[in-house]
Amino acid sequence: MQQPEASTTARVVVVDDSAFYRQALVMMLKEIPGVEVVGTATDGLEAIQAVTRYRPTLITLDLEMPRMDGFGFLRWLMRTAPTPVLVISAASAASNVFQALDLGAADFLAKPTHLASWEILKVRQDLQTKVSAIVAASPIRLCERAAKAAALRMSEPAPIKTAGSSTERLRLVAIGSSTGGPAALQSIAAALPRDLPCAVAVAQHMPAGFTASFAERLNRMSAWEVTEASSGAWCQAGQILICPGGQHLTFARQGDRVKVVLDHASDEDRYIPSVNRMMASAADVFGADLVGVILTGMGHDGRLGMAKIKRRGGFTIAESEETAVVFGMPHEAILEGAVDVVAPLNGIVDQIVRHVTAGVRR
Numbered sequence: 400m401q402q403p404e405a406s407t408t409a410r411v412v413v414v415d416d417s418a419f420y421r422q423a424l425v426m427m428l429k430e431i432p433g434v435e436v437v438g439t440a441t442d443g444l445e446a447i448q449a450v451t452r453y454r455p456t457l458i459t460l461d462l463e464m465p466r467m468d469g470f471g472f473l474r475w476l477m478r479t480a481p482t483p484v485l486v487i488s489a490a491s492a493a494s495n496v497f498q499a500l501d502l503g504a505a506d507f508l509a510k511p512t513h514l515a516s517w518e519i520l521k522v523r524q525d526l527q528t529k530v531s532a533i534v535a536a537s538p539i540r541l542c543e544r545a546a547k548a549a550a551l552r553m554s555e556p557a558p559i560k561t562a563g564s565s566t567e568r569l570r571l572v573a574i575g576s577s578t579g580g581p582a583a584l585q586s587i588a589a590a591l592p593r594d595l596p597c598a599v600a601v602a603q604h605m606p607a608g609f610t611a612s613f614a615e616r617l618n619r620m621s622a623w624e625v626t627e628a629s630s631g632a633w634c635q636a637g638q639i640l641i642c643p644g645g646q647h648l649t650f651a652r653q654g655d656r657v658k659v660v661l662d663h664a665s666d667e668d669r670y671i672p673s674v675n676r677m678m679a680s681a682a683d684v685f686g687a688d689l690v691g692v693i694l695t696g697m698g699h700d701g702r703l704g705m706a707k708i709k710r711r712g713g714f715t716i717a718e719s720e721e722t723a724v725v726f727g728m729p730h731e732a733i734l735e736g737a738v739d740v741v742a743p744l745n746g747i748v749d750q751i752v753r754h755v756t757a758g759v760r761r
Contacts (some may be wrong), residue, residue, distance in 0.1 A: 415461040443467025461474025467594035477503035493612035532697035570597040575674030577604040577696025607645030630661040642672040650679035670700040678704025687712035698727035705737035
């Protein structure tokens with residue numbers, strides 16, 4: 400199996416049928432230190448030739464192209480020469496993006512518009528962040544994670560949804576993730592026991608326009624009710640709430656019940672949705688009835704939120720380097736002294752169950 404050559408420079412191939420977008424992406428990529436654009440392609444067939452010739456360490460990929468689309472190319476790539484891929488797609492094609500993640504893409508970037516426009520320059524910072532995260536990731540783990548996610552999707556069980564009991568004190572599991580997170584969250588959502596007496600809230604770094612489709616996808620494979628969170632809704636056991644892209648998820652207690660509060664993100668916010676804000680608010684509202692989980696992702700979002708959960712008597716879990724596609728966010732929380740248990744992805748649900756049920760017995 401062909402593997403990319405080891406190098407301190409990220410060798411990038413840009414694949415897009417729009418000459419305008421190819422030019423814009425090449426221009427922005429060249430601004431990133433340590434990145435070299437070695438080739439471009441207008442469709443999947445040219446992309447195969449470019450991969451064979453240049454052996455890139457990263458590929459940016461449009462999905463809708465003539466002759467061979469991005470899906471056909473991804474199937475060939477992951478079978479023949481597994482390479483990290485950043486999908487660049489319009490929000491109108493959200494379901495296509497998650498199909499591409501199942502096929503092995505590492506992450507995606509949302510085009511501001513489906514039309515050729517210099518609006519694309521608005522994603523310059525996001526492009527730099529995501530390219531840096533993918534370059535730091537393990538290609539082997541990316542492919543393994545994608546294969547497991549695809550297997551979960553293909554099995555598509557007919558889960559029995561269940562509403563949580565309102566007679567017990569509500570407990571919450573707050574989960575934060577970024578690069579590699581969608582596949583990790585699919586694994587967790589599929590494995591959660593349907594009778595676990597808690598609610599789950601998720602802050603996954605994801606742009607507006609994609610989280611509703613992501614929630615629908617998780618809902619099909621989970622015994623839990625998975626929805627995009629809406630402001631003013633009540634938290635209930637048996638539900639997984641996904642923070643909408645472009646917003647922040649917080650909580651407000653009203654008597655014995657807890658309500659969801661959404662705030663719109665600002666241009667100054669570095670991480671959207673913010674894991675820190677969700678976890679800090681949850682710590683204030685739930686106290687010791689809270690489990691915090693930090694999954695794969697680059698950067699330090701979640702570090703302060705996990706620390707606050709510990710200070711308020713909650714329990715904290717970090718995904719181990721063994722399975723994290725990018726160990727940045729879990730590592731930062733561990734260095735902060737904010738983590739009670741470090742576990743591989745396949746052990747995180749067991750830890751959640753253990754500590755939620757221990758709280759019930761107290």
